Amino acid sequence: MFPFVDGFHWSFGHILFLSVFGGVLALIGITLMVSLRRSARAALSGQSEAIRWKSDFHDLAANELSCRHELAGRVEHRHCHNEFDCRKCETHPKLANAAATSEFDVSTYGLSYPSDRLYHRGQTWVKREDDGTLTVGLTDLGQRLMGRPDSVELPAAGELLHANGQGWTMMRNGARVRLLSPVDGEVLEAGGPDQDFYLRIKPAGAQANLTHLLRGAEVSGWVRSQLERLQILTTPEGAKPSLADGGVLMEDLPKAQPDADWDKVYGEMFLEP
Amino acid sequence: MATNAVDPGMGIRIRAGERQWIGRGLSRCSPAVFAAWMAPWLALLGAGVYATYLCLSQGLGVTNLDNRFGFGLWIFLDLAVIALGAGAFFSGFLLYIMKWKEIKAIISSAVVLGFLCYSGAVAVLAVDVGQPLRSWFTFWHPNVHSMLTEVTFCITCYLVVLTVEYTPIILKNRRLKQVPSCLVFEWELHKLIPVLAGIGCFLSFFHQGSLGGLFGVMRGRPFAFREGFAIWPSTFFLFVLSAAAVGPSFVILTTKLVEWITSKRLVKAAVYHTLARTTGVLLTAYVALKSVDTLVWLNSTSASAGFAPWEYYSWKPFGGWILFAEIVVFGMIPALLLLSKRLRTRSGIVTAGALLACTGVVLNRFVMTIQTLALPTLSFDPFLTYMPNWVECAVFGMVIAYAVIVYSLSYRYLNLFPQEKEIAADIVEVADVPVR
Numbered sequence: 217m218f219p220f221v222d223g224f225h226w227s228f229g230h231i232l233f234l235s236v237f238g239g240v241l242a243l244i245g246i247t248l249m250v251s252l253r254r255s256a257r258a259a260l261s262g263q264s265e266a267i268r269w270k271s272d273f274h275d276l277a278a279n280e281l282s283c284r285h286e287l288a289g290r291v292e293h294r295h296c297h298n299e300f301d302c303r304k305c306e307t308h309p310k311l312a313n314a315a316a317t318s319e320f321d322v323s324t325y326g327l328s329y330p331s332d333r334l335y336h337r338g339q340t341w342v343k344r345e346d347d348g349t350l351t352v353g354l355t356d357l358g359q360r361l362m363g364r365p366d367s368v369e370l371p372a373a374g375e376l377l378h379a380n381g382q383g384w385t386m387m388r389n390g391a392r393v394r395l396l397s398p399v400d401g402e403v404l405e406a407g408g409p410d411q412d413f414y415l416r417i418k419p420a421g422a423q424a425n426l427t428h429l430l431r432g433a434e435v436s437g438w439v440r441s442q443l444e445r446l447q448i449l450t451t452p453e454g455a456k457p458s459l460a461d462g463g464v465l466m467e468d469l470p471k472a473q474p475d476a477d478w479d480k481v482y483g484e485m486f487l488e489p
Numbered sequence: 490m491a492t493n494a495v496d497p498g499m500g501i502r503i504r505a506g507e508r509q510w511i512g513r514g515l516s517r518c519s520p521a522v523f524a525a526w527m528a529p530w531l532a533l534l535g536a537g538v539y540a541t542y543l544c545l546s547q548g549l550g551v552t553n554l555d556n557r558f559g560f561g562l563w564i565f566l567d568l569a570v571i572a573l574g575a576g577a578f579f580s581g582f583l584l585y586i587m588k589w590k591e592i593k594a595i596i597s598s599a600v601v602l603g604f605l606c607y608s609g610a611v612a613v614l615a616v617d618v619g620q621p622l623r624s625w626f627t628f629w630h631p632n633v634h635s636m637l638t639e640v641t642f643c644i645t646c647y648l649v650v651l652t653v654e655y656t657p658i659i660l661k662n663r664r665l666k667q668v669p670s671c672l673v674f675e676w677e678l679h680k681l682i683p684v685l686a687g688i689g690c691f692l693s694f695f696h697q698g699s700l701g702g703l704f705g706v707m708r709g710r711p712f713a714f715r716e717g718f719a720i721w722p723s724t725f726f727l728f729v730l731s732a733a734a735v736g737p738s739f740v741i742l743t744t745k746l747v748e749w750i751t752s753k754r755l756v757k758a759a760v761y762h763t764l765a766r767t768t769g770v771l772l773t774a775y776v777a778l779k780s781v782d783t784l785v786w787l788n789s790t791s792a793s794a795g796f797a798p799w800e801y802y803s804w805k806p807f808g809g810w811i812l813f814a815e816i817v818v819f820g821m822i823p824a825l826l827l828l829s830k831r832l833r834t835r836s837g838i839v840t841a842g843a844l845l846a847c848t849g850v851v852l853n854r855f856v857m858t859i860q861t862l863a864l865p866t867l868s869f870d871p872f873l874t875y876m877p878n879w880v881e882c883a884v885f886g887m888v889i890a891y892a893v894i895v896y897s898l899s900y901r902y903l904n905l906f907p908q909e910k911e912i913a914a915d916i917v918e919v920a921d922v923p924v925r
Contacts, residue, residue: 221629229633237642243688244649247681255674264669267676271666277911390505480514480910489513489910 265381269396273299275489280445284308284430287437289317299380300337302428316433325443326464327356329436334429336398337438338487340383342429343413350399350424351413352383357442358395359409361485362388363468370406370414377401377417379428384414389470391479394488398429442485449484450476510664512904516913518751527897530890537887540880544616553878560858562877562885563617568700568854570606570888571644572728573847576736577603577651578693581686583767591763594756597658598905599740604651605895609888611648616884636699636706643696650689654682658903694729701728704857711794712801713861715786723782724857730778734771735850737764738823738843745840747900753913755906758836765839768846769827776820783816804872807860815856819849 224230258267283294284302290311302308322329333341339358343351354362365386377383383397384406401417401424408414430438443465450473466472483489503511503519511517518526543551554561580599584592615621628645631638659665660675698721704713705722715722741764748755787798802809823845832838863873877885899905 223630233633237646240646240688240692243684244646244653247684248653248678251674251678251681254677255670258673258677259670264673267673268669271672271676275907279911477514477516479508483513 265378269380270299272488276487277489280484280487282441284434284438285311285314287430287441288433289437290314300428301379303425308427322436322439325439327439329356329439331432334398334426334431335435335438336396336429338380338383338396338398339485340395340398340414342398342426344424344426345416348419349404350401350417350419351407352398352415352417353407353413354395354409357439357446357465358486360465360467360469361446361481362386362393363470364388365409368408368414370408371403373403373405375403376420377403377415388482389474389478391482393482393486396487399424399426445484446481449481452476510662510902512663512902512910514910514913515904516753517901523897523901527894530893530897533886533890534894536883537885537890540883541616541887543880544884545619545621548619549617551878552881553876554881558862558873558875560862561875562881563613565855565858566885566888567610567613568858569851570610571697571700572732572735572850572854573739574603574606574610574736575693575697575732576738576740577606577654578647578686578689579733579736579767580740581654581682582690585683585686586690589763591757591760594760594906594908595740595744595764597903597907598744599736600651600654600658601896601899601903601905602740602743604648604655605892607644607648607651609892611644612891613884613888636703639699640696640703643692643699647689647692647696650685650692653678654685654689657682658899658905662903693732697732698725698729701725701857704861707861708794709866710861710864711791711796711866712864713857714790714794715782716790723778723785727775727779727782730771730775731850731853734768734775735846738768738827738846740764741768741839741843742847743896744906745836745843751900753909755909755912757908757912758834760908761836761839762833765827765833765842768843769824769829769833772820772824772846773828776816776824779816779820783812801864804864807863811852811856811860815849815852819845819852823849 219226258264278295281295283291283296285291285308286294294307296305298305329335329341333343335341335355339355339361341353341355343353345351365388367387369385371377371384377397377400379398379400380396383395386393386395395414397415399417400420402420403415404418405416406414407416450469452475470476470478503517507520517523552561576599580592580596583589584596615624618624627638627641631641657675657679660671660678665671666675701724702717702722704710705715705717705724707713713724715724717723717725741761744755744761791798791801799809801807802812823842826832826838826842827846832842859875863875865872
């Protein structure tokens with residue numbers, strides 16, 4: 217088989233055989249080596265969080281990928297292919313000024329989404345403060361989903377956060393929830409469930425770029441889709457569709473509906489499939 | 490202390506510790522039910538391991554194989570599972586080369602099936618050839634004039650490819666994903682999977698073909714000998730085409746089986762339609778070429794070897810029915826069933842078509858191994874008979890048990906069907922809406 221093994225002949229067949237299979241083995245080896253090298257480089261340069269978000273986004277169901285402009289009614293149907301980061305979307309600036317048609321009123325469900333805040337799809341909000349810092353908190357729906365958390369782990373002051381990377385974690389009924397940071401920046405102060413905010417952040421760069429966060433009619437369209445999704449997720453498997461009879465969402469949903477699969481609900485609603 | 494959590498999907502209890510290993514939102518049976526399912530397969534695996542020990546310690550004398558009938562149940566199993574496992578390479582080809590996005594719904598399952606089929610085949614070969622510690626001889630001192638050498642190299646390389654393709658599926662496990670290095674490696678490896686899919690197609694084309702070519706070049710066996718193109722007999726191309734045709738059908742069958750066992754829907758109907766249509770088209774081409782090949786063999790090849798074709802079918806167990814069954818019952822009929830757009834919309838028809846197609850290829854491999862060896866090659870030769878004994882059956886069962894055990898564990902702890910959650914959540918989608 218090999219030139220140094222007895223019986224080897226420098227024939228066309230031998231050389232072709234060696235070349236083809238040597239080439240295949242080399243290609244497999246190179247593929248593995250490239251993967252390992254890229255992995256090591258990514259891990260060393262602190263890209264694990266960014267890759268985690270890309271991986272999670274890749275696993276989201278098709279009906280969770282609606283573009284913000286679809287939520288606002290500016291386009292009939294459009295999927296996001298930019299990991300919900302409109303800062304790198306070429307189409308976003310072209311659609312941003314189009315008239316929105318979504319007229320859903322979130323207060324119908326007793327929910328409060330103040331218009332002075334911007335919203336991230338991982339159930340968090342961002343508010344610009346007068347001193348140039350940003351405060352980050354949990355949306356009204358997010359608070360109702362978590363109810364009274366069993367524990368909260370917040371980052372320490374000085375830690376750097378990346379948009380769509382881990383912001384903080386919460387536990388409820390044994391299910392761990394990973395809240396995504398809506399912005400890039402440095403943690404200045406940690407709050408908590410008993411305060412008005414969870415994090416106070418000094419934005420990265422001279423001025424925070426919050427283009428990727430939802431606002432105006434996009435928020436109402438998004439909340440509507442989330443409520444529909446929540447209804448499906450908390451419906452027992454095999455149940456037939458039924459008409460809702462109205463009402464306001466409970467303050468502590470896990471307590472109100474303990475039989476639902478909250479681990480699954482949290483995974484879907486907080487973008488951690 | 491570990492707590493128990495109710496799995497709302499099925500109203501059963503799974504320990505919180507185990508729940509962390511099961512994908513988010515996936516409902517799985519209780520550990521007790523899972524253990525009960527695994528127990529008989531583990532027993533079968535144990536019996537197979539004992540039979541393997543007998544073979545390796547005492548030689549093939551403990552089997553019913555002999556010098557005249559060297560290819561028996563095991564080689565038949567090898568040929569059959571390698572053909573059925575072609576779903577892995579062909580699904581990869583459709584998804585990564587042809588960009589058929591709907592194949593994404595079954596690609597993980599197809600890769601696991603391919604891995605199990607090929608690793609099972611290699612395990613059986615190790616028992617059959619014997620002396621597994623000297624298996625490197627075949628690479629170091631190969632007979633470069635044998636098609637089996639090409640098969641050995643290709644299967645070994647492809648098993649390595651399948652192992653690499655299986656790795657990101659394992660690393661995507663919910664618990665393992667929490668380890669940053671696993672997550673990053675999975676992501677980077679996944680990006681290069683199209684390269685591996687391309688290599689898989691190349692290797693599969695040649696080893697599927699060479700397995701067929703192996704029989705086609707046997708001049709001493711006029712029943713199997715075929716004319717061909719350049720150095721490749723027609724069986725080379727027929728094996729490639731038949732494997733590509735039934736690969737998607739085997740994926741349909743296994744998915745339907747898992748759906749039936751778990752009482753859940755795992756992939757959308759559109760995916761089945763795509764796979765069924767693919768089998769339908771390829772099987773039609775295969776049946777057409779197989780018919781032409783058979784006619785050429787009946788009228789030319791066999792006659793020139795000095796044998797009247799009907800003599801091969803004069804022995805009752807291998808009468809003309811087997812040729813009719815192979816081409817018409819398990820060829821034309823499933824091809825027509827799966828080609829028809831109207832019939833393809835019926836779940837039962839798709840299952841029946843896929844089952845018939847897979848049976849047809851298994852029968853073809855049986856004909857090529859067992860029937861070929863059973864027929865006389867000289868005018869004074871008798872028909873040979875062969876029946877596997879318990880040792881061969883136990884090793885056969887060991888491979889089946891191994892595949893079921895690993896697939897069951899993969900289904901429980903890995904996300905083999907990405908649409909599973911979506912279907913479970915979408916109540917309207919899963920409603921049994923009749924299709925006109």
